[in-house]
Structure formats: structure tokens, C-alpha cells
Amino acid sequence: xxxxxxxxxxxxxxxxxxxxxxxxxxxxxxxxxxxxxxxxxxxxxxxxxxxxxxxxxxxxxxxxxxxxxxxxxxxxxxxxxxxxxxxxxxxxxxxxxxxxxxxxxxxxxxxxxxxxxxxxxxxxxxxxxxxxxxxxxxxxxxxxxxxxxxxxxxxxxxxxxxxxxxxxxxxxxxxxxxxxxxxxxxxxxxxxxxxxxxxxxxxxxxxxxxxxxxxxxxxxxxxxxxxxxxxxxxxxxxxxxxxxxxxxxxxxxxxxxxxxxxxxxxxxxxxxxxxxxxxxxxxxxxxxxxxxxxxxxxxxxxxxxxxxxxxxxxxxxxxxxxxxxxxxxxxxxxxxxx
Amino acid sequence: xxxxxxxxxxxxxxxxxxxxxxxxxxxxxxxxxxxxxxxxxxxxxxxxxxxxxxxxxxxxxxxxxxxxxxxxxxxxxxxxxxxxxxxxxxxxxxxxxxxxxxxxxxxxxxxxxxxxxxxxxxxxxxxxxxxxxxxxxxxxxxxxxxxxxxxxxxxxxxxxxxxxxxxxxxxxxxxxxxxxxxxxxxxxxxxxxxxxxxxxxxxxxxxxxxxxxxxxxxxxxxxxxxxxxxxxxxxxxxxxxxxxxxxxxxxxxxxxxxxxxxxxxxxxxxxxxxxxxxxxxxxxxxxxxxxxxxxxxxxxxxxxxxxxxxxxxxxxxxxxxxxxxxxxxxxxxxxxxx
Numbered sequence: 001x002x003x004x005x006x007x008x009x010x011x012x013x014x015x016x017x018x019x020x021x022x023x024x025x026x027x028x029x030x031x032x033x034x035x036x037x038x039x040x041x042x043x044x045x046x047x048x049x050x051x052x053x054x055x056x057x058x059x060x061x062x063x064x065x066x067x068x069x070x071x072x073x074x075x076x077x078x079x080x081x082x083x084x085x086x087x088x089x090x091x092x093x094x095x096x097x098x099x100x101x102x103x104x105x106x107x108x109x110x111x112x113x114x115x116x117x118x119x120x121x122x123x124x125x126x127x128x129x130x131x132x133x134x135x136x137x138x139x140x141x142x143x144x145x146x147x148x149x150x151x152x153x154x155x156x157x158x159x160x161x162x163x164x165x166x167x168x169x170x171x172x173x174x175x176x177x178x179x180x181x182x183x184x185x186x187x188x189x190x191x192x193x194x195x196x197x198x199x200x201x202x203x204x205x206x207x208x209x210x211x212x213x214x215x216x217x218x219x220x221x222x223x224x225x226x227x228x229x230x231x232x233x234x235x236x237x238x239x240x241x242x243x244x245x246x247x248x249x250x251x252x253x254x255x256x257x258x259x260x261x262x263x264x265x266x267x268x269x270x271x272x273x274x275x276x277x278x279x280x281x282x283x284x285x286x287x288x289x290x291x292x293x294x295x296x297x298x299x300x301x302x303x304x305x306x307x308x309x310x311x312x313x314x315x316x317x318x319x320x321x322x323x324x325x326x327x328x329x330x331x332x333x334x335x336x337x338x
Numbered sequence: 339x340x341x342x343x344x345x346x347x348x349x350x351x352x353x354x355x356x357x358x359x360x361x362x363x364x365x366x367x368x369x370x371x372x373x374x375x376x377x378x379x380x381x382x383x384x385x386x387x388x389x390x391x392x393x394x395x396x397x398x399x400x401x402x403x404x405x406x407x408x409x410x411x412x413x414x415x416x417x418x419x420x421x422x423x424x425x426x427x428x429x430x431x432x433x434x435x436x437x438x439x440x441x442x443x444x445x446x447x448x449x450x451x452x453x454x455x456x457x458x459x460x461x462x463x464x465x466x467x468x469x470x471x472x473x474x475x476x477x478x479x480x481x482x483x484x485x486x487x488x489x490x491x492x493x494x495x496x497x498x499x500x501x502x503x504x505x506x507x508x509x510x511x512x513x514x515x516x517x518x519x520x521x522x523x524x525x526x527x528x529x530x531x532x533x534x535x536x537x538x539x540x541x542x543x544x545x546x547x548x549x550x551x552x553x554x555x556x557x558x559x560x561x562x563x564x565x566x567x568x569x570x571x572x573x574x575x576x577x578x579x580x581x582x583x584x585x586x587x588x589x590x591x592x593x594x595x596x597x598x599x600x601x602x603x604x605x606x607x608x609x610x611x612x613x614x615x616x617x618x619x620x621x622x623x624x625x626x627x628x629x630x631x632x633x634x635x636x637x638x639x640x641x642x643x644x645x646x647x648x649x650x651x652x653x654x655x656x657x658x659x660x661x662x663x664x665x666x667x668x669x670x671x672x673x674x675x676x
Contacts, residue, residue, distance in 0.1 A: 093568055094592050102592025230431055254432050254440025267609035271602035275622040282618030
């Protein structure tokens with residue numbers, strides 16, 4: 001099959017590799033209808049993660065089941081499925097507690113930017129649609145494999161409640177989905193921090209009531225002004241750097257929670273800083289499977305359209321250009337068609 | 339008045355100082371009936387906080403109102419009162435949100451180990467009893483000024499719910515009150531980490547179902563074994579060191595919250611560690627005033643007896659010996675009678 005391979009920082013190529021295949025009776029193989037590039041793919045692309053040998057990349061996709069292992073019961077070849085980026089058996093105690101991202105049999109999609117992807121724990125992971133979705137739904141359905149449930153997780157972790165003022169740090173696809181999630185969870189004011197016009201536009205389309213085109217202390221000051229000096233009731237941290245975490249913590253009012261879903265890169269937190277203002281920190285890898293049924297209904301009912309985070313669609317052959325566009329912030333999020 | 343003065347690390351003396359006095363119309367002066375030594379007083383006593391000039395010390399006390407400022411309406415001279423260690427107006431937005439420890443007019447008791455203590459924001463801070471309490475209630479009432487609401491806050495922050503397995507890290511008075519709080523909040527199994535027989539005894543009296551006489555990795559392993567490998571549903575961190583925080587985080591199951599109330603001393607947390615297992619961190623200085631009415635009822639009804647944390651009572655004149663006894667862990671908590 002043709003798959004995207006990260007050879008080294010900045011060196012992304014589409015190459016022929018062995019087909020994704022059933023390795024365990026609980027596996028499925030999905031023919032990818034649409035994949036995409038994630039902000040977190042930019043970390044290794046930029047050389048900011050530890051070096052690895054050349055490997056397939058891409059953890060987000062939707063598609064059609066091609067083949068299933070002998071133990072798989074809930075999906076069959078031909079089913080159109082959403083593929084959560086983290087695979088879970090959905091039966092272990094962690095899954096039953098709603099933390100599928102801590103599953104005892106955790107797995108990941110590793111060739112989402114390719115023709116086929118192997119899915120472990122297919123019964124516990126995949127969610128099948130009835131029939132084949134309309135083409136116009138593809139972008140929104142694709143967000144359900146990662147960025148929309150991840151933004152949702154930030155909002156759940158931040159304990160957004162009706163009437164709240166929520167601040168979203170990060171204007172990538174996850175941050176924008178965080179804006180949408182906070183609105184859906186009842187926040188009355190949603191403040192998006194963004195200095196990029198196209199992203200500001202999506203944030204507003206998703207319901208942001210305020211856009212603050214600033215960072216760091218300047219952004220914190222703006223949030224304080226917007227909240228009568230109090231700080232925000234809930235903060236969604238959707239980046240994963242020390243700077244973004246600092247901003248998030250400083251925007252929070254005493255007693256508030258920072259819901260953080262940006263994969264942390266070298267983020268060290270002084271516990272005393274949280275202690276002095278009773279600011280809590282909650283988050284991590286989103287339990288996509290837990291949120292999927294609810295979010296899928298919202299998409300299918302046309303109540304939300306998170307697919308607006310995609311502002312570019314490319315063929316798999318052009319994936320390297322997709323990485324460049326996201327790296328240079330010329331694109332918010334790139335959809336990849338195999 | 340006679341008051342305890344910390345001159346320098348290890349140098350505690352009782353000396354004559356100017357009487358606590360009304361400085362603002364919202365102040366009250368309380369004649370201390372009972373004060374005590376807190377684990378957090380040991381930090382400056384041991385020289386582990388930044389050096390300060392000689393100063394009065396002691397933030398926990400109960401007593402009788404001696405005098406009130408012209409604006410005070412809710413208490414009057416002669417009232418027997420509980421004095422929360424943190425003073426709050428109970429009307430600002432932070433107080434109304436239940437975070438009295440983040441009050442816009444925050445103050446602290448600074449001469450609790452003395453004959454008199456000044457209380458700022460008396461109307462919002464003090465809770466008066468009807469009449470004078472029985473002498474046998476004094477120790478439990480005294481815990482309401484700090485350690486019992488602080489243990490309660492750890493349990494609230496850790497989101498203990500009925501049926502949970504809760505682990506309490508720290509066997510000081512706050513940790514022991516944390517055990518009692520987790521039991522009251524419905525935890526089915528409460529695991530106290532303690533290697534000291536007298537503290538283990540109080541933990542069991544407060545409802546601990548398990549005592550683990552270990553620290554660090556050994557304690558974590560014991561908790562894993564007790565929870566079928568899963569980890570605890572909730573963890574209360576009641577110490578404030580890097581070691582205790584590490585233990586607390588490692589004891590938590592994915593999705594659990596570490597409620598932390600030990601004043602952090604040099605505790606840096608790697609956000610990636612929390613992220614990978616969706617372990618949350620919540621806590622800080624307890625909003626004593628928020629919890630006080632409920633906890634006072636429990637004490638007055640005889641349903642709880644947190645005063646068992648006191649295993650030593652001394653005269654104010656002997657306060658230096660009280661510090662030595664706590665420093666050397668010969669006493670759990672020392673009650674001081676002016």
C-alpha cells in the first residue's frame with residue numbers, strides 16, 4: 001500500500017510499504033477514505049521529539065472496514081467506520097470508568113495517512129455508521145477520530161458549566177474544537193486566543209464570543225479585563241508548551257480548572273503556583289471512544305460542523321506539501337485523500 | 339500579651355508583645371482559649387522557608403471575642419468562636435464561588451499561639467457557637483480552624499465518591515483528618531500510608547480500612563496490589579514534598595484526581611506524567627469558612643471527633659517543647675493553652 005513515511009525531521013515521503021494486515025484475532029483493517037495531518041504530527045516533523053527510525057505516520061482516519069480478525073463481532077467488511085486514534089477494548093476497568101485512553105489494551109492508529117490502517121481491539125474501538133455518509137459530512141466525521149473529542153475532553157476536564165466564561169489557549173484544530181465544545185457545554189462567554197485571521201474566523205463560527213489577538217501576559221491581562229479582574233471560570237489548554245500552560249494557569253480564577261490536552265513538551269509546573277490560587281489541572285489523552293456516540297449524533301443531526309477546521313484538502317501523493325502548509329501555519333488542518 | 343515568637347530556625351520563645359488590637363473597623367480581637375502547633379509551622383521552625391525577622395506565629399485557634407471593630411455585626415464580645423486560619427469577607431466573588439481562601443480581602447491569623455489574636459474581616463470569617471462549648475469538645479472544635487477543613491478539602495478536591503478506594507499520603511494531623519473526610523464522603527476503602535504506630539491508631543479510629551507502613555515505590559506497589567493493579571480512585575496528598583507528590587501521583591488510577599493540601603515546598607511536576615494517565619491535580623489552601631458550618635454540626639452532634647489528632651497539651655509557656663516534640667515526631671499535634 002502507499003503510506004506516508006517520516007524518514008527524518010522535515011523529510012516526509014509517500015512510499016510503497018507492506019499492506020496493513022490482521023495480526024491479532026481482535027484486529028480490523030480499514031481502507032482509509034480520509035485521513036489528516038495533526039498538530040501533534042508536527043512535533044516529530046520539526047525534530048522536537050526523540051529521533052526514530054523511518055516509520056509510517058498519521059493517527060486520524062475514517063474509512064471502510066476491509067477485513068476483520070476471527071474474534072471481531074461488532075463490525076464487518078463494508079462498514080463505514082470512525083477510527084478513534086487510540087484503540088481500546090472498551091471492557092477493561094479503565095474503559096468502564098470512561099478512561100478508554102488508559103485502556104489495559106491500548107493501541108494506536110499508526111498509518112492514518114495511507115491507503116489502509118490496522119485497528120487493534122476493533123470491537124471496542126470502531127463505531128460504524130448506518131450506510132455510507134454523504135460526502136459533505138466527511139470532514140466533520142473525520143474530526144471525530146481525534147480533534148473534536150480532544151477539544152471536548154479539554155472542556156470536560158476544565159469542568160465547563162452553563163454560564164461560565166471559558167478561555168481557550170491554542171488556535172489549532174483542537175483549540176477550535178475546544179471553543180465549539182465549551183459552547184455546547186453551556187459556556188456563556190468563550191474567549192479564543194488567536195492572532196491568525198482564518199482561525200479567528202473559525203473560532204467565531206464555532207461560537208467564540210471574544211477573540212483576543214495576544215499571547216502571554218498581554219492575553220492574561222485581556223482576560224482579566226473581560227472578567228472584571230476575576231479570571232476565567234474554566235481554561236482549555238490546547239497547545240502543550242510551557243508558555244501556553246503558563247498563560248492558561250494565569251487566566252484561571254481561583255478554584256478554576258485548566259483542562260489540558262496539548263501533548264506536553266517539557267512542561268514543568270510549580271505546584272505552589274497552583275496551590276496558592278486553588279487552580280486545578282486535569283486532562284490528558286482524550287478517551288475518544290467515550291465521547292464518540294454523543295458527538296457522532298451531533299454531527300449526523302447537523303447540529304455541529306467541526307469539519308470547518310479543514311481549510312485544505314490534498315491527495316496522499318502531496319502529503320509533504322500538507323506538512324509544509326501546516327508547519328508554516330498556511331493551513332489550519334489538512335485533509336488527506338488516499 | 340504573651341505570644342510565641344519565632345526568632346530564628348529552632349529558636350521559639352514566649353515573650354511579652356503589644357496586645358492584638360483592632361486596626362480596621364472590620365476586625366475583631368479574640369481571646370485565645372486554645373491554639374495549637376501546625377505541621378506547616380515546622381517549615382520555618384526547621385529553617386526550610388525563607389528567613390524572616392522575629393515574628394509571632396500560630397494560625398490556628400478558637401476563643402472568645404474580646405472586642406470588635408465598629409463595622410462588625412455578626413459577632414459580639416463574649417461570643418465563643420471558631421477562627422478559620424484564613425480570613426475572608428465571605429461576600430466577594432471568590433468567596434461566593436466557595437473559594438474563601440482566594441478572597442479579595444484575604445487575611446490570616448498570625449498570633450494563634452498567644453493570649454490574643456487579631457481577626458480581619460470578622461463578619462465573614464468567624465463562626466460563633468451558641469453558648470460556651472463543653473470542655474471535652476475543645477480539641478475537636480480547634481481542629482475546625484485548619485486541619486479538619488484542610489483534610490476535608492483534600493478529599494473534596496480529590497473528588498472522593500461513594501464506593502471509592504482512597505489513598506491518603508501523609509500521617510500528620512491533616513492526613514488523619516483526610517482519612518476521616520474520605521470516610522465521611524463515602525469511600526469504601528481508605529488506605530493510610532503511615533509507619534508510626536500512634537498515627538496508625540488514629541487513622542484506624544477515623545475509619546482507615548488499610549494501613550500501609552511504607553513509603554515511595556513500596557507504598558505504590560502495595561496500593562496497586564490492594565486495587566487489583568488499577569490504582570486508587572482518589573488520592574489525598576497531605577505533605578507537600580516532591581516525594582509525597584510522586585507517591586500520590588503514582589498511586590492514582592487513570593482518570594483519578596490527586597487532591598493536594600500539603601503546602602508545596604519545591605514541588606515541580608512534569609505535566610507529561612499527568613497527561614499520560616489522565617491524572618488530575620486539584621487543591622490548595624482550604625476555604626475553611628465554606629466547610630465550617632457543615633463540619634461544626636458534625637462535631638457538635640458528636641458524629642465526628644477529629645480532636646483525636648491531639649496527643650499532647652501544653653501551657654503556652656512550654657510552647658518550645660511542643661515544637662520540639664512535633665519536630666521529632668514524638669507528638670502528632672500539640673494543643674497550646676494560653
